[in-house]
Amino acid sequence: MFSNTEEFKEAFLKKLEMTCGKSFADSTEKDHYYTLGLLIREYVSTEWINTNERYRIDQVKQVYYLSIEFLLGRLLRNNLLNLGIEQVVSAGLQDLGIELSSLEEVESDAGLGNGGLGRLAACFLDSLASLNLPGHGCGIRYKHGLFEQKVVDGYQVELPDQWLRNGHVWEVRKADLSVEIPFWGEVDIREENGRQVFQHIHAERVTAVPYDMPVVGYHTETINTLRLWSAEPVRYPTNQDVLKYKKETEAISEFLYPDDTQDEGKILRLKQQYFLVRASLQSIIRSFKRQHKDMKEFHQYISIHINDTHPVLAIPELMRILIDEEKLGWDDAWEVTTQTISYTNHTTLSEALEKWPVRIFQPLLPRMYMIVNEINERFCAKLWEKYPGKWQYIENMAIIAHDQVKMAHLAIVGSHSVNGVAALHTEILKYREMHSFYQFFPKKFNNKTNGITHRSWLLKSNQSLADLITEKLGAEWIRDPEQMALLLKYENDTDLLTRLADIKHANKENLAHRIFTQTGIKIDTHSIFDIQVKRLHAYKRQLLNIFHVMYLYNRIKEDESFKMHPRTFIFGAKASPGYYFAKKVIKLINTVAKKVNHDPKTNEYLKVIFLENYRVSLAEDVFPAADISEQISTASKEASGTGNMKFMMNGAITVGTMDGANVEIHERVGDENIFIFGLRSDEVNHYYAHGGYQATEYYHHDHRIRQVMDQLRNGFFPDVFDEFEPIYDSLIMENDQYFVLRDFSSYVHIQEKAGYAYEKQEKWRKMSLNNIAKSGFFSSDRTINEYAQGIWGIK
Numbered sequence: 001m002f003s004n005t006e007e008f009k010e011a012f013l014k015k016l017e018m019t020c021g022k023s024f025a026d027s028t029e030k031d032h033y034y035t036l037g038l039l040i041r042e043y044v045s046t047e048w049i050n051t052n053e054r055y056r057i058d059q060v061k062q063v064y065y066l067s068i069e070f071l072l073g074r075l076l077r078n079n080l081l082n083l084g085i086e087q088v089v090s091a092g093l094q095d096l097g098i099e100l101s102s103l104e105e106v107e108s109d110a111g112l113g114n115g116g117l118g119r120l121a122a123c124f125l126d127s128l129a130s131l132n133l134p135g136h137g138c139g140i141r142y143k144h145g146l147f148e149q150k151v152v153d154g155y156q157v158e159l160p161d162q163w164l165r166n167g168h169v170w171e172v173r174k175a176d177l178s179v180e181i182p183f184w185g186e187v188d189i190r191e192e193n194g195r196q197v198f199q200h201i202h203a204e205r206v207t208a209v210p211y212d213m214p215v216v217g218y219h220t221e222t223i224n225t226l227r228l229w230s231a232e233p234v235r236y237p238t239n240q241d242v243l244k245y246k247k248e249t250e251a252i253s254e255f256l257y258p259d260d261t262q263d264e265g266k267i268l269r270l271k272q273q274y275f276l277v278r279a280s281l282q283s284i285i286r287s288f289k290r291q292h293k294d295m296k297e298f299h300q301y302i303s304i305h306i307n308d309t310h311p312v313l314a315i316p317e318l319m320r321i322l323i324d325e326e327k328l329g330w331d332d333a334w335e336v337t338t339q340t341i342s343y344t345n346h347t348t349l350s351e352a353l354e355k356w357p358v359r360i361f362q363p364l365l366p367r368m369y370m371i372v373n374e375i376n377e378r379f380c381a382k383l384w385e386k387y388p389g390k391w392q393y394i395e396n397m398a399i400i401a402h403d404q405v406k407m408a409h410l411a412i413v414g415s416h417s418v419n420g421v422a423a424l425h426t427e428i429l430k431y432r433e434m435h436s437f438y439q440f441f442p443k444k445f446n447n448k449t450n451g452i453t454h455r456s457w458l459l460k461s462n463q464s465l466a467d468l469i470t471e472k473l474g475a476e477w478i479r480d481p482e483q484m485a486l487l488l489k490y491e492n493d494t495d496l497l498t499r500l501a502d503i504k505h506a507n508k509e510n511l512a513h514r515i516f517t518q519t520g521i522k523i524d525t526h527s528i529f530d531i532q533v534k535r536l537h538a539y540k541r542q543l544l545n546i547f548h549v550m551y552l553y554n555r556i557k558e559d560e561s562f563k564m565h566p567r568t569f570i571f572g573a574k575a576s577p578g579y580y581f582a583k584k585v586i587k588l589i590n591t592v593a594k595k596v597n598h599d600p601k602t603n604e605y606l607k608v609i610f611l612e613n614y615r616v617s618l619a620e621d622v623f624p625a626a627d628i629s630e631q632i633s634t635a636s637k638e639a640s641g642t643g644n645m646k647f648m649m650n651g652a653i654t655v656g657t658m659d660g661a662n663v664e665i666h667e668r669v670g671d672e673n674i675f676i677f678g679l680r681s682d683e684v685n686h687y688y689a690h691g692g693y694q695a696t697e698y699y700h701h702d703h704r705i706r707q708v709m710d711q712l713r714n715g716f717f718p719d720v721f722d723e724f725e726p727i728y729d730s731l732i733m734e735n736d737q738y739f740v741l742r743d744f745s746s747y748v749h750i751q752e753k754a755g756y757a758y759e760k761q762e763k764w765r766k767m768s769l770n771n772i773a774k775s776g777f778f779s780s781d782r783t784i785n786e787y788a789q790g791i792w793g794i795k
């Protein structure tokens with residue numbers, strides 16, 4: 001199919017007539033997009049069926065990646081690229097007067113995730129399929145993904161995301177594979193033939209309907225599945241108030257949680273988690289049973305991975321199925337369950353570790369609670385054997401304590417593998433945050449440093465750079481990205497370095513154009529593009545970045561002799577709707593932007609841009625255009641980061657702390673190709689453990705800091721009188737938990753160094769080349785191979 005443009009055009013026009021019921025002359029861009037999408041989905045459907053057949057016949061072990069988030073972005077060009085038909089399709093469309101790039105714009109981002117964790121899941125699916133590995137995703141088909149962000153008068157305003165407004169061409173609804181999910185009610189316990197029988201009665205039922213999406217591998221025949229569940233009422237509800245029931249039911253897959261900083265809706269969040277787990281396990285077991293009989297062998301054919309603790313109910317749910325439905329004894333069920341499940345931890349921030357009050361958990365999921373309770377009792381008994389009399393120690397490790405269910409503890413106890421997402425993060429888990437668990441289960445803990453798919457983040461989003469690499473190295477690096485290291489032999493090749501710089505410049509032009517169309521602000525594409533894009537969190541320290549901008553502004557205004565290379569500071573960040581402090585920082589960035597961008601004295605040197613509604617499709621224009629990558633979290637706080645890898649792969653130089661995967665970037669590129677500053681993780685830890693940090697000292701002793709901080713509240717920004725008091729208070733009254741003031745001086749210094757380095761263009765280009773060349777390690781193909789071999793045992 002589509003071996004040439006003529007064939008494609010014929011198929012396209014025919015499909016258009018059939019699906020849209022219009023002639024080509026009457027059709028719209030939306031019709032074209034929809035037609036093309038359908039055509040491709042049908043094109044892959046045979047291979048999709050074949051892949052599943054192959055897995056079934058060969059009885060291969062399969063992995064299911066359970067995740068409450070999948071941040072896919074747009075799929076059209078990804079699919080074309082992976083199928084290898086991008087050229088044919090693009091040329092065929094062009095003959096018809098249609099630009100492929102315009103059709104791409106019709107597609108809404110599938111934004112079913114908050115940030116790093118959800119995007120990682122999307123990259124992993126791409127790698128699994130591209131490496132011909134049998135691995136599928138299971139998630140929730142939220143009607144509304146992450147909110148759309150508007151900036152109004154400098155403030156973030158959230159609008160519901162409407163990604164399904166025009167349907168979603170990549171999904172197939174499979175109503176016949178629906179399953180029912182029970183909530184509330186009671187557990188009836190009876191004796192039958194000397195065995196206890198548990199039955200969940202008087203439950204409120206919800207239907208989970210699967211929507212399947214093909215996950216196309218790059219130039220392979222493998223097409224895996226992403227199955228997303230949607231909540232619908234059961235066919236014959238017995239409830240009195242059917243309307244209320246319908247509303248409550250549909251609420252389960254209505255919204256993606258922009259994290260749960262707010263208390264309300266906790267029940268809904270737990271409902272979502274069980275909904276995902278119960279529906280996914282039922283469909284996994286159904287397909288397992290079609291080929292195998294003995295549930296005791298389940299873990300030899302199936303691996304279930306839980307992405308953070310959100311799907312951790314997979315552990316008690318698998319126990320329930322094995323015991324209540326398959327009639328296994330506890331010990332056998334436990335062996336199968338722990339051998340099946342593996343868990344990734346994505347954060348050490350205690351406020352982000354999930355805990356559920358028993359008063360919510362028990363009534364909503366009565367049978368789950370009984371099983372978790374039993375797991376806890378047995379675990380505590382084992383602890384008691386090893387640590388007799390150490391009550392406090394055991395209590396701290398218990399799964400249920402003080403009326404709370406600790407999901408991370410359940411995940412560690414009920415799985416055979418616990419991994420962190422970067423070397424430093426895993427060490428922190430082992431020796432600090434989860435030390436007692438590490439001592440008890442030393443073999444479970446391992447590291448899998450995150451990665452990103454180089455297909456989306458280089459081949460797709462920076463085609464000209466990818467083409468240049470292919471021209472120099474041949475195409476083999478695409479299959480084996482660590483071969484990019486061969487680029488190093490061109491380190492002194494001025495022709496190549498110039499071409500690299502030209503590509504960067506063109507990408508900067510592209511982003512500048514996009515910014516101009518959206519904001520009317522013109523930016524100098526010869527200025528340094530200094531970019532920080534990620535969720536807004538205190539620990540990520542966007543505040544440090546904007547303080548640096550304020551400092552530079554003051555410096556230029558006051559010191560005639562001060563010279564710097566012009567810089568454009570670009571921010572993109574969404575704040576969780578309930579996160580007060582984060583929203584203040586967004587307002588501050590926008591307020592500084594307004595001041596700086598309108599001041600004729602500084603205007604030439606400084607520009608500040610806040611990109612509205614940062615999301616995957618926008619990110620694809622951002623990473624290729626960056627000169628400097630801001631990775632400035634307080635050391636020990638960022639588990640890994642993955643934006644840092646995307647910047648690196650596109651030739652930006654990191655200004656960063658020794659945190660998360662920055663440590664491994666530094667290890668690969670060496671001191672001379674990265675700008676490292678600030679406290680190290682052990683120093684931060686030392687402060688937390690022993691005190692000794694006094695933020696006010698930095699305020700009093702560093703006039704640059706004092707000036708910037710005073711400007712928050714002395715009328716420097718007109719019309720925003722006490723707006724920034726909470727920021728000021730967080731630094732002074734709360735003693736600057738994230739060491740913004742402590743690291744300020746070191747940050748200013750390294751930024752100055754980076755600015756000078758940029759002016760030595762030849763040297764800078766070499767640094768950039770080095771970063772690209774060494775980025776192959778951070779391909780998610782490497783990460784997935786490590787999971788496949790070290791944890792899942794799939795081939």
Ligand code: 26V
Pocket residue numbers: 115116117118120259260261308346347349351352421450537638639640641642660
């Ligand atoms: C969630 C919350 C929610 C409550 C308020 C504070 C807070 C802080 C952090 C989080 C993040 C939860 C999990 C997560 O998304 N972790 C991210 O996972 C990425 C993929 O492994 C990793 O690169 C990021 O460093 C990590 O933050």
